[in-house]
Amino acid sequence: MIIVKTDLCDFCGICVSVCPVDVIELFEARLVIDQQKCTACLNCVKVCPIRVLEFDK
Amino acid sequence: MKEYYNIVVVGAGPAGSTAARIAAQNGAKVLLLEKDREIGIPVRCGEAVGETGLKRILEPKPEWIANKIEAVRLIAPDGTIVKVYHEDIGFILDRKRFDYDLAMMAGLQGVKVVTKAYVYGLIYENGAITGVKVLHLGNHFQIKVKIVIGADGVESRVGRWAGLKTNVRLKDMETCVQMTVSNIKLERSYCDFYFSNQIAPGGYLWVFPKNEHLANIGLGISGEHAAHKAPLLYLKEFIEKRFPEAAVLTTVAGGVPCAPFMDKVVTNGLILVGDAAHQANPLTGGGIIQSIIASEIAGKVAAEAVKENDVSEDRLSEYAKEWEKENGSSHRRAYRLKEAVYKLTDDDLNRTAAAISKKPPEKQTIVNIFKTALIQHPKLIPDIIKMFLN
Numbered sequence: 001m002i003i004v005k006t007d008l009c010d011f012c013g014i015c016v017s018v019c020p021v022d023v024i025e026l027f028e029a030r031l032v033i034d035q036q037k038c039t040a041c042l043n044c045v046k047v048c049p050i051r052v053l054e055f056d057k
Numbered sequence: 058m059k060e061y062y063n064i065v066v067v068g069a070g071p072a073g074s075t076a077a078r079i080a081a082q083n084g085a086k087v088l089l090l091e092k093d094r095e096i097g098i099p100v101r102c103g104e105a106v107g108e109t110g111l112k113r114i115l116e117p118k119p120e121w122i123a124n125k126i127e128a129v130r131l132i133a134p135d136g137t138i139v140k141v142y143h144e145d146i147g148f149i150l151d152r153k154r155f156d157y158d159l160a161m162m163a164g165l166q167g168v169k170v171v172t173k174a175y176v177y178g179l180i181y182e183n184g185a186i187t188g189v190k191v192l193h194l195g196n197h198f199q200i201k202v203k204i205v206i207g208a209d210g211v212e213s214r215v216g217r218w219a220g221l222k223t224n225v226r227l228k229d230m231e232t233c234v235q236m237t238v239s240n241i242k243l244e245r246s247y248c249d250f251y252f253s254n255q256i257a258p259g260g261y262l263w264v265f266p267k268n269e270h271l272a273n274i275g276l277g278i279s280g281e282h283a284a285h286k287a288p289l290l291y292l293k294e295f296i297e298k299r300f301p302e303a304a305v306l307t308t309v310a311g312g313v314p315c316a317p318f319m320d321k322v323v324t325n326g327l328i329l330v331g332d333a334a335h336q337a338n339p340l341t342g343g344g345i346i347q348s349i350i351a352s353e354i355a356g357k358v359a360a361e362a363v364k365e366n367d368v369s370e371d372r373l374s375e376y377a378k379e380w381e382k383e384n385g386s387s388h389r390r391a392y393r394l395k396e397a398v399y400k401l402t403d404d405d406l407n408r409t410a411a412a413i414s415k416k417p418p419e420k421q422t423i424v425n426i427f428k429t430a431l432i433q434h435p436k437l438i439p440d441i442i443k444m445f446l447n
Contacts, residue, residue, distance in 0.1 A: 012101060013212035014232060014312030017225045018280060022217050027175055028093050043227055046284035049234040049310040 001035045002044065002053055009052045015044035058171055058191075058198060062088040063363040065189050066168075066206040067176045067215050069096045072331025072348040073208030074159035079356025080206075081166035085363050088200060089163055090174040090191060097156035101311035102345075103235065103273050104150045105248055105265050110346035111148060114353070118158065123267045124149040127246040131426065133410035134253035134403040142421045147248065149265050149273070150345075179205065179218045179327075186219060186326035203368050204359045205327045208352070211312045213333035219324050223333060227280035229316040231260055231342055234288045235275025236296060237267075238303040245269045252406050256295055258282040259399045260342075274300070277313060277342055279399065315339035315395060318388040322380065323373040330355045336384070340391040340398065340444075347384055354379045390440040394427070397434050405430065 009031055016024045020041060023034040031052075033044075045053045066077040069091035077089040105126065111117050126147040131139045164170050173194060180188035180199055188201040207215030213223035243266045251262040259279030266272040276292050289310075296303055314335040322334045330336070330352045337344030358376040362368050401409075409430040413421050427441040 010099075010308075010310040012310040012312060013210060014230065014310070016212040016214065017223070017312060017314065018227055018230055020224060022214065022224070025177075025214075026212055028173070043280075047227060047230055047232050047280045047312065049232045049283065049288040049312070050308075051287045051289065 001056055002033050002038060002040070003056050004031050004033060005052050005054065006031065008050060010050060012049070014047055014049065015053060018043040018047045058088065058169065058174075058193065058200070060199070061201045062086045062169070063202065064088070064204045064206060064359050065090060065200055065202045066208055067189065068092075068208035068210055068331070068333070069156070069160050069170065069172075070208060070210060070331060070348075071156060071159055071345055072333075072336075072352045073206070074156070074163045075349045075352035076206050076208060076328075076330050076356040076359070077168045078159070078163035078166050079353050080360040081163065081168045083357055083360030085360040087163075087168045088202070089160070089168050089170045090176055090189075091160075091170070091172045092175045094173050096160045096170075096172060097153040099307075099309050100152045101233075101235075101309050102152050103263050103265050103275055104152050105263070106148050106150055106343070106345055108146045108148060114346060114349045117148070121150055121155045121158065122148045123151045124245060126248050126265075128248075130247050130249045131410070132249055132251045133406050134255065135407045135410070137407065137410035137414060139410050139413050139421060139426065140247075140418070141423055141426065142419050143423065149248075149267055176209070176215065179215070203326065203363050203366075204373070206355060206359060207327065207329045207333045208331050210332045211314060213329070215327070216329045216333055219327045221321055221324060221327075221329065223319075223329065223335070225314045225316050225335070227284070229314060229339075230280040231277035231313045231315045232280055232283040232288050233275060233277040233311045233313060233342075234292050235273055235309050235311070236292065236303075236305045237271070237273050237307040238296065238300060238305050239271045240302050240304040241270060241272060241300045243269055243272055251295075252401075254403050257291060262292070262295060271306075279315075313337050313342045313344065315342055315392075317392050318381075318385055320381075321377070323370055323377050325370045325373075326368045328355050328359060328373055328376055336388075338391050339388065340395040350383060351376075351380050354383070387444070390444050393440055394431075394437060394444060397431055397437055398427075401430060
């Protein structure tokens with residue numbers, strides 16, 4: 001699953017845009033990933049400028 | 058917030074506020090929704106804009122301008138500085154004031170502006186978009202409209218909900234981080250761009266001064282490169298090396314779609330503008346001017362479509378067609394140049410800087426710089442000429 005380190009997140013939305021299956025939802029100060037529908041392509045992990053997201057097998 | 062408007066605009070950045078203002082000016086009842094608590098912040102932008110471009114869309118107010126730029130300098134990997142010979146000057150904006158004012162101007166045209174309003178879905182009736190679902194201060198609302206304008210930035214979920222392909226490939230996403238730093242000393246009239254695969258692979262690093270002691274220092278690199286090393290790390294290394302005494306006042310992350318021209322920006326009852334429609338120049342990542350021009354067209358077409366009671370894709374395509382005419386070939390040109398430029402090696406860049414430095418100052422033009430850099434790509438010469446001489 002994808003772990004969101006919320007304390008580090010800047011809520012910029014870049015991960016939302018590269019998600020091929022649209023399972024990331026961004027609120028003003030909250031990022032929510034639907035882990036059930038996530039395909040673990042890791043685009044979001046790779047694109048994050050400040051490394052907020054982590055993949056945990 | 059009422060239950061019914063002609064048009065709802067999702068996102069109050071420059072694109073959204075402009076589309077809302079122009080639609081209202083043309084007679085529509087417009088609701089402008091912003092998910093954040095305050096319009097204009099956080100500023101996810103280097104804030105540089107050309108004078109000609111800005112004056113084309115709006116008469117600049119003094120309070121929007123933080124600094125005037127007289128020249129652009131390109132810095133090669135080996136440190137060679139090329140001062141670009143150019144007649145156009147530029148500005149470093151105060152985007153907070155700029156965005157705030159654009160929303161205020163929309164308000165003055167009768168647009169209803171609501172902040173802390175999160176749009177989480179579209180409403181469909183008989184297969185047609187008839188509104189948006191909004192979460193505002195803990196309450197859920199269903200707002201009925203004729204047209205939804207998606208100005209929801211890089212996330213661009215509004216478009217996706219309606220079946221438009223707004224997601225961006227990793228290679229076409231510039232992943233950015235910027236620090237606003239003080240306790241530095243700069244020449245305030247120069248914008249500096251660093252090109253180097255050590256500093257910003259598949260992109261560039263910018264130093265945009267707000268005054269002698271304050272600057273936006275940021276970088277954007279392609280998503281493919283970011284996979285190997287975080288943009289934040291590249292930026293920290295640069296600032297520690299060049300400006301070890303810098304006080305970091307702000308750090309912001311962000312993304313810019315530097316993607317191919319998006320042909321399909323409308324569907325039945327829905328229009329996309331700004332970053333949501335990938336309207337930034339893929340070569341430079343700059344998007345303020347194009348977004349505002351596109352949004353002016355979109356606002357007008359949307360208001361007319363409401364009046365005619367025809368919000369079909371066919372009717373709204375007038376916006377797509379005008380936008381194609383306005384920016385289609387220029388965008389495609391910029392994309393081709395981006396593809397070539399960001400593959401240049403550090404040796405190519407050093408060679409270019411050395412060759413250009415030997416020319417007299419008035420020959421150190423952007424056209425000559427690109428021609429020299431892309432000497433292996435003679436097919437791109439017409440693109441270079443058209444791109445920069447228009």
